Every structure is written in C-alpha cells, then in structure tokens.
C-alpha cells in the first residue's frame with residue numbers, strides 16, 4: 001500500500017482511476033484524420049523542436065503519401081534550442097534529435113538551411129537589444145539567403161511558422177545597457193553552446209578569470225542551467241560538446257558564488273525539481289537561502305494543497321529545505337536563492353553607489369565601466385487565493401549587493417515578420433490554437449504557428465511537442481477539408497537564394513560527421529563549429 | 541572517460557545501419573532527372589512511407605521482438621483517442637519497448653533516459669501498488685507530466701511482470717482533442 005506521505009505528494013487529480021477500463025476489444029487504430037493522398041505542400045519556418053515535431057506528425061498521418069514538407073532554417077544547423085539552449089551536460093534531452101533526423105531522411109521532406117525568412121525589421125514598439133546582446137533574427141544575416149514570407153506563399157498550401165522567440169526581455173533599468181559584464185542569460189547559454197551569432201561576439205567580452213561573484217536575475221530553469229555550468233568542475237563538462245574555447249574560459253574561472261534572484265518567494269519558483277536537485281548534488285558546491293522565508297512558504301504550502309502545480313512546488317521546497325549535499329561550511333563554491341528582490345539599478349564598480357548612467361560627455365569616450373553592484377527594491381507578496389499566484393509589490397525599502405557579473409533571465413519574446421499579425425504585448429504571433437488571426441480575430445487562411453512563437457517562451461520540449469502535434473493535426477484537418485485547388489508550383493530555390501549558399505540535409509549530415517570526428521579526436525561527443533563561414537566553406 | 545550518460549546516449553542512438561536498411565528496401569527507381577540537390581529523390585517509397593506512418597522511433601528501435609502468440613503477457617493499451625489495443629508483451633521488457641514493438645505511439649522523446657516525461661502512462665491501482673516506488677529522478681520528471689494521476693508512471697521505468705497479465709495501461713491524451721468527427725475530410 002501507499003504510505004500517506006506518498007499519497008500527499010501526489011496531490012494531483014485522480015482521473016486515472018476513472019480512466020482505467022477493462023475492455024478487451026481490439027479496435028482499429030486508424031486515426032480519423034487523413035490527408036486523402038492529395039499533393040499538399042507545407043512550408044515550415046524554423047527548424048527547432050516545434051518545426052521538426054510538426055513535420056514528423058504531418059508525414060505520419062494517413063494519406064500523406066503525396067504531402068511534401070519543406071523546412072527553412074536560419075542557420076546551417078538544425079534543431080534550434082535543442083542544440084543551442086539545452087545544457088551540454090544534458091545530452092539525453094537532445095535524444096529527440098534522433099526522431100528529427102528520421103523525419104529529415106524521409107523523401108517527402110526537404111531542409112533548407114542558411115535561409116532567413118522575413119526581411120525582418122523590428123516593430124517600432126519592440127524593445128531594442130542592449131549593447132551586449134546579439135539577436136540572431138533582428139537584422140538580415142550577411143550570410144543567409146533572404147526569402148520573404150510573401151514569396152513563399154504561392155508555393156505552399158499551408159505555412160507553419162515555428163521560428164521561436166529570439167528577443168530577450170529587458171529589465172528596463174539604468175545601467176543595463178551601459179555597463180560591461182551585463183549579459184542576457186540566454187546569450188551566455190548560446191555562448192557556451194557554440195551558437196554562431198554569440199560565440200565570436202561574446203567570447204572577447206567574457207572574462208571569468210576576473211570575477212568571483214555572479215548575479216542571475218530570474219529563477220527559471222535557464223537561470224539554474226547557467227548557475228550549474230558556472231559552478232560545476234569544468235573537467236565534468238569535457239566529455240560533452242562544450243566548445244574548446246569555452247572550456248578554456250571555464251577552466252580559468254574564479255567564480256565562487258552565484259546568486260539567483262527573484263522578485264517573489266519560494267512558493268512562486270518557476271524552476272523544476274530536476275534542475276534544483278542537480279545543483280544540490282554538485283560536489284563541493286554549497287547552497288543557502290533565507291530559512292525564515294522558506295519556513296513560511298512551507299506553512300502556506302500545507303495550508304493550500306490545491307494550489308497550481310502543488311506536487312512540484314512541494315517537492316522543490318522539500319529540496320530547498322534539505323539543502324546541498326556539501327554543507328556551506330565546507331563548500332569551495334556556493335549558490336543561493338534570493339527572494340523578494342527586484343533590481344532597480346545596476347551600479348558601476350568604480351563609482352560605488354553612484355549611477356553610471358549619468359550623461360557626462362566623458363562617458364562616451366571611456367570604455368564602459370564594469371558592473372559592481374545591484375541596487376534592489378525589496379518586495380512583499382500581495383493578493384489572495386492560490387498562494388503560488390501571489391504578486392510582488394515594492395515595500396519601498398531598498399538594499400545593495402555587490403557583484404562582478406549580471407546575467408538577466410527574465411524571459412523572451414518573439415519578433416514579428418512584415419505582414420504577420422503580431423501581439424506586441426505578449427510578444428507572439430497572433431493566433432487561435434495555432435491558426436494565425438488578424439487583429440479582428442479573422443483567420444488568415446493557410447498560415448499557422450506553433451512552439452514558442454505561438455505560445456510564448458515557456459515549457460520544455462515535451463510541451464513544445466504536444467503543441468506542434470496539435471497544430472499539425474489542425475493544419476491537416478483544415479487542408480483535407482479544403483476544396484481541391486491546383487497543385488502548387490515547386491519553390492524555385494535556386495532563383496530565390498541569389499548568391500547565398502543553401503544548406504541541404506545531406507550538407508548538414510556532412511557537418512555533423514565533421515563535428516563528431518573533431519570531437520572524437522578530443523574524447524568528447526562533438527566539437528561544434530561555431531562560425532557559419534567555416535560551415536559554408538566546408539560545404540562549398 | 542565517458543560517463544554513464546554519454547554511454548547511454550551512444551547506445552541509444554538508432555544505428556545508421558537500420559536507417560540505411562529502411563531506405564534500401566524502399567528506394568527502387570532513381571529520381572527522374574532531379575534538377576537540384578535539394579530535390580528529394582522522387583522514387584516511389586511506398587514501403588518506407590507505409591512504415592513512416594507508424595511510430596518512427598519504432599523504425600529505428602524496432603522494439604525487442606514479440607513473444608510467441610499465446611505465450612506473452614496480455615496488455616490492453618487505452619490510447620489517447622479512446623481506442624483499446626491489445627498486445628502481448630515479454631516479461632521484463634519495459635512499456636516503451638512494448639510501444640516500439642507494437643507502434644503504440646508513446647513518444648519517448650529522450651529514449652528512456654528519464655529526461656522527458658513523454659512516456660507517461662497511467663496504471664491500474666493494484667498494479668501501481670505492487671511496483672517499487674518511483675525513484676527521485678522519475679518523480680522529478682513526473683512533476684512535469686500532463687494529466688498526472690495517483691497511478692502515473694514513466695513507461696520507460698516500468699517493466700512488464702506476470703502480474704500485469706490482462707491489465708489496462710492508459711496513455712494520457714495531452715494534445716487538444718482535434719481528432720473529432722469535424723476533422724474528417726469533406727467528400728468532394
């Protein structure tokens with residue numbers, strides 16, 4: 001029998017007990033959805049998990065024998081954040097790539113890498129990128145072929161937009177844009193994962209041998225990934241696919257302390273138990289947090305068993321209470337969760353206490369000063385009902401903590417394409433269950449969106465997968481119930497690409513083999529190529 | 541030294557040989573003068589396409605084989621569309637193996653590494669209670685499973701036992717239910 005504690009842990013609905021059935025008939029497994037063997041052409045824009053899962057779903061549907069899927073990807077390399085987001089020491093998470101590879105080898109599928117769809121211009125109200133942030137998609141790439149959405153449309157019965165969320169949300173506080181050693185956590189992740197747009201730009205700016213104390217703003221999984229990579233013994237990363245240059249930088253690192261700061265409390269944490277557990281188990285790394293706050297949160301937890309994601313929150317709090325395997329007293333390095341703090345200003349190292357954002361003309365000539373401290377406002381939680389949904393309100397009190405580097409991890413937003421309805425507030429393409437809609441709520445026929453671009457930048461690959469499957473089903477249902485039209489003409493890619501090189505799936509496989517070969521020489525999974533130029537030269 | 545996780549990764553990789561085999565059985569006639577290297581071979585790929593309709597992971601993994609008819613452990617799978625499929629499984633295989641063998645459409649995105657939760661299954665109470673408690677790692681992933689229940693487990697962590705004979709395993713539906721009658725193609 002289950003113990004009571006175990007029952008309590010499972011504070012989730014008990015649907016399964018009603019769901020179970022003892023029926024024994026074997027019914028036909030044929031899905032209701034079929035593409036009726038009509039010669040549909042579907043274009044997919046963005047080769048991350050959403051794009052690939054949608055392609056695999058479409059090509060797996062009954063009646064898809066004559067369906068063709070073309071996938072366009074900005075980079076010569078496929079897989080989006082599975083390659084450039086997921087942490088290098090989590091290779092198992094990247095196993096989804098095997099399914100994507102199978103889909104790509106299907107003769108009905110074509111990959112067009114190094115193709116930027118858009119002619120992308122940032123919409124006027126979208127936030128600008130800060131000096132130390134590079135946005136892959138904000139301006140036309142000098143190397144990728146440029147194709148506009150409207151030039152694709154005549155060639156496809158449906159176009160599915162899955163180009164993700166490339167912009168970082170900003171803190172919008174003084175010092176954020178002007179001080180050095182302030183990065184978006186995602187740029188930092190892209191750097192250690194060898195993203196071509198970030199590797200060369202960030203490499204000269206990051207000097208871990210000069211800093212001990214890192215502040216991460218935001219408490220989601222990305223913040224925890226970053227902390228783990230900074231605190232882990234670099235030797236334990238060597239076997240994976242961290243670029244050699246990054247490994248060298250990590251070996252030089254003097255980082256002793258990582259503070260992960262959030263504006264709310266322990267019960268409102270956005271990270272998952274798996275990531276917390278990994279940090280707690282890191283050899284030689286201690287953890288500390290505000291014990292009184294934690295205790296308060298535990299009490300609230302007990303009083304509100306029905307709260308959102310109760311099971312995960314309870315298990316996460318349990319981990320925080322138990323603490324790190326290595327105690328603080330014997331730890332060489334450490335991390336902490338700091339709660340109820342909102343950064344108000346980033347302060348320069350050399351002007352203690354003074355704002356660096358003064359308009360002194362000399363500032364323009366001098367190199368940017370380094371961040372030296374964060375000035376925080378202290379919050380309290382307000383609201384009623386589900387305690388996991390309480391919001392933060394300033395108490396009017398402030399505090400300042402010193403730091404050597406600030407990594408911002410407060411969310412992302414997408415970028416619109418000309419002619420595409422865009423929800424500026426949420427930073428996503430306007431859509432209803434994946435069908436693109438205009439401001440008036442009217443469906444734009446033949447246009448769909450899925451993944452982070454459609455739902456916002458939340459959720460693990462599994463979330464993205466379910467969303468992509470559902471959108472693919474919807475797209476297929478719409479197509480198969482549409483009245484028959486003339487077959488679409490094949491895309492004249494040779495004409496559209498101009499003098500730019502387009503990367504085929506076979507080309508990518510060649511790059512993949514080369515990366516693995518280089519990796520093998522060093523006893524690691526792969527040595528990523530971090531420059532598009534090099535990739536294209538190998539393929540030329 | 542390669543750690544366990546890397547070793548697991550390498551083992552879990554579908555062998556290129558199996559993919560090549562799949563292509564070889566299908567590619568019969570060469571493409572009719574493909575003008576560009578971006579054109580997929582236009583050959584008839586009926587066999588491959590037929591196989592591609594089923595769970596593509598099964599294409600690479602192929603499962604672990606089926607027991608002789610009448611000698612295996614009978615399992616009923618209640619699929620997300622409500623259909624029941626009854627299969628025979630080997631004792632000791634895990635639920636993902638069974639799915640790969642019988643194309644049951646369990647995704648298993650991380651290929652049994654306890655890193656994805658897409659192999660989430662719901663067991664009957666008595667079967668659930670007879671199993672060992674899930675590990676911390678499994679519970680961490682179950683935290684993220686859609687439609688979690690009191691008797692949820694990760695399919696890749698549950699081995700088939702004799703006691704399971706005749707039990708029903710429910711595959712939770714996580715997608716929005718779009719496969720309703722309205723999605724059937726209109727005749728034309």
Ligand SMILES: Cc1cc2nc3c(=O)[nH]c(=O)nc-3n(C[C@H](O)[C@H](O)[C@H](O)COP(=O)(O)OP(=O)(O)OC[C@H]3O[C@@H](n4cnc5c(N)ncnc54)[C@H](O)[C@@H]3O)c2cc1C
Pocket residue numbers: 045046047048049050051072073074075078079080081082084085086087090093115116117118120137162163164165166186189222225450451452453458459460461462464
């Ligand atoms: C740092 C980080 C770590 C993560 N770690 C995990 C994890 O451990 N486990 C997990 O399950 N999930 C993890 N996730 C979440 C997971 O990565 C997402 O759920 C998933 O990648 C979203 O898929 P997507 O296809 O919508 O977007 P993306 O993966 O971002 O794919 C978008 C693709 O579109 C391309 N693109 C962009 N603009 C254009 C254009 N104009 N034309 C053509 N192509 C374009 C991009 O290059 C990219 O390849 C992580 C996310 C981040 C940010």
Ligand code: FES
Pocket residue numbers: 636647648649650651652653654655656657658659681694695696697
């Ligand atoms: S297959 Fe990924 S957790 Fe079981």
